[in-house]
Amino acid sequence: MTAALFSETSPALVKKHLSPDLYQQLRHLKTRSGFTLEKAIRSGIRNPDSSIGIYAGDAESYQVFSPVFDPIIREYHHFPKGTAHVSDFTAPDLPPADPDGKYILSTRIRVARNLKGYEFSPQISLSHRKEMEETVIKAMATLKGDLGGEYMSLKNMENPAQPVNSDILVFTKGDRFQDAAGINSGFPEGRGVFYSLDRRLMVWVNEEDHLRIMSLEKTSDLSAAFKRLGRALRSLETRLDFAWDKTYGYLTSCPTNLGTAMRAGVHIRLGKLDRNREILNRLAREYHLQIRGTRGEKTKVQEAVFDISNAQRLGITETAILQNLHKGIAALIKAEEHL
Numbered sequence: 578m579t580a581a582l583f584s585e586t587s588p589a590l591v592k593k594h595l596s597p598d599l600y601q602q603l604r605h606l607k608t609r610s611g612f613t614l615e616k617a618i619r620s621g622i623r624n625p626d627s628s629i630g631i632y633a634g635d636a637e638s639y640q641v642f643s644p645v646f647d648p649i650i651r652e653y654h655h656f657p658k659g660t661a662h663v664s665d666f667t668a669p670d671l672p673p674a675d676p677d678g679k680y681i682l683s684t685r686i687r688v689a690r691n692l693k694g695y696e697f698s699p700q701i702s703l704s705h706r707k708e709m710e711e712t713v714i715k716a717m718a719t720l721k722g723d724l725g726g727e728y729m730s731l732k733n734m735e736n737p738a739q740p741v742n743s744d745i746l747v748f749t750k751g752d753r754f755q756d757a758a759g760i761n762s763g764f765p766e767g768r769g770v771f772y773s774l775d776r777r778l779m780v781w782v783n784e785e786d787h788l789r790i791m792s793l794e795k796t797s798d799l800s801a802a803f804k805r806l807g808r809a810l811r812s813l814e815t816r817l818d819f820a821w822d823k824t825y826g827y828l829t830s831c832p833t834n835l836g837t838a839m840r841a842g843v844h845i846r847l848g849k850l851d852r853n854r855e856i857l858n859r860l861a862r863e864y865h866l867q868i869r870g871t872r873g874e875k876t877k878v879q880e881a882v883f884d885i886s887n888a889q890r891l892g893i894t895e896t897a898i899l900q901n902l903h904k905g906i907a908a909l910i911k912a913e914e915h916l
C-alpha cells in the first residue's frame with residue numbers, strides 16, 4: 578500500500594517508516610480538529626523528492642499518529658527513545674565569530690512557536706488563523722524599547738517578495754512542499770510581519786508555524802542576536818501560551834523543527850570552500866552544521882554566500898546550539914584561510 582502511495586525512488590523518511598500495516602492501522606484515525614494521516618503525508622506523496630514528507634496538523638497529531646511520527650523524529654534528530662527535551666536559553670558571552678567582518682555578512686536566529694489551542698498551519702481554518710493573528714498582534718504591541726515596532730499585514734502588500742538584504746525580511750507564499758501540506762490555504766489572509774523599528778527583531782505570523790520569531794544582526798555577533806531573541810521571547814511568553822511537549826519540546830508543524838525550534842545561522846562568504854565542497858561538507862558533518870543557499874532553504878548558493886546554521890534542534894539546549902555554532906564557524910573560517 579505505501580509502496581503505491583510514495584514514488585519508488587522517494588528518499589522520504591515517511592516512506593521508510595510508514596509500513597503497509599501501519600498505514601492500515603492509522604488511516605481511519607483523526608485528531609479532534611479532524612486531522613488525518615492522509616493530510617499529514619500528502620506533501621510527501623505529491624513531492625517525491627521530500628526528505629521527510631510528513632507534517633502535523635495540530636499538537637495532538639504527534640500522539641494520534643505517534644507510531645509513524647516517533648521513528649521519523651528519532652531517526653532525523655538522532656533522538657534516543659526515553660529521552661526528554663530540555664530547554665535552556667542562558668546567553669553565553671561569545672566573542673564575535675568574525676571580528677573583522679571578512680567573511681560573515683549577517684547573523685539570524687529564529688525560533689518557531691505555535692499557540693496552544695490552535696490548529697497548526699496545515700489544518701487551521703481561515704477564521705482561526707485571523708483570530709490567532711489578532712491575539713498575536715496584541716501581544717506584539719506590548720513589546721517595549723528597542724523591541725517595539727509595527728505590524729504589516731501581507732494582505733496589504735502589492736508584492737510581498739523582497740530581496741534578501743532588504744531591511745525587512747518578508748515571507749512569500751510557501752514552496753511546493755508547504756503548498757501540498759495545506760500551509761498556503763487562504764494566502765495572504767491572516768499573514769503578516771512584525772518588525773522592530775531598528776529592524777533587528779522580526780516575527781513572521783502564519784508562515785509554516787504560527788510564529789517565526791527572529792533576531793538579526795548585520796555583524797557576526799551571535800550573542801547579541803541571541804540575547805535580543807531571549808528578551809523578546811520572555812516578553813511574549815507573558816501574553817502567549819506556546820505549545821510544548823515534555824518529550825519533544827516546542828511543537829512545530831514540521832517534525833524537523835521540534836525541540837528548540839531554533840535555527841541560528843550566518844550568511845558567510847567562503848570562496849575557497851565553495852570550490853572545495855568535500856572539505857566544506859566534511860566540516861559541516863563534524864560540527865553538526867546545516868548548509869543552505871543564499872535565499873533560504875532549497876535555494877542555490879550565490880556568489881559563495883552560504884547560510885550556515887545548526888543542524889541539531891531536538892535533544893540539545895539553545896545555549897549549546899549557539900556554542901557549537903560558534904565553534905563550527907571558527908573551524909570553517911580557519912579552513913578557508915588555510916586553503
Ligand code: ADP
Nearest residue numbers: 683684685741840842843844871872873874884
Ligand atoms: P527558516 O530559517 O525560517 O527555516 P529559510 O531558510 O527559508 O527559513 O530562511 C528564511 C529567510 O531568512 C530567507 O529569506 C533567508 O535568506 C533569510 N536568512 C537566513 N539566514 C540569514 C542571515 N544570516 N542573514 C540574513 N538573512 C538570512
Ligand code: ARG
Nearest residue numbers: 627628629630631754831833
Ligand atoms: N517537507 C519537506 C521535505 O520533506 C521540507 C522539510 C523541512 N523543511 C521545512 N521547511 N520544514 O523535504
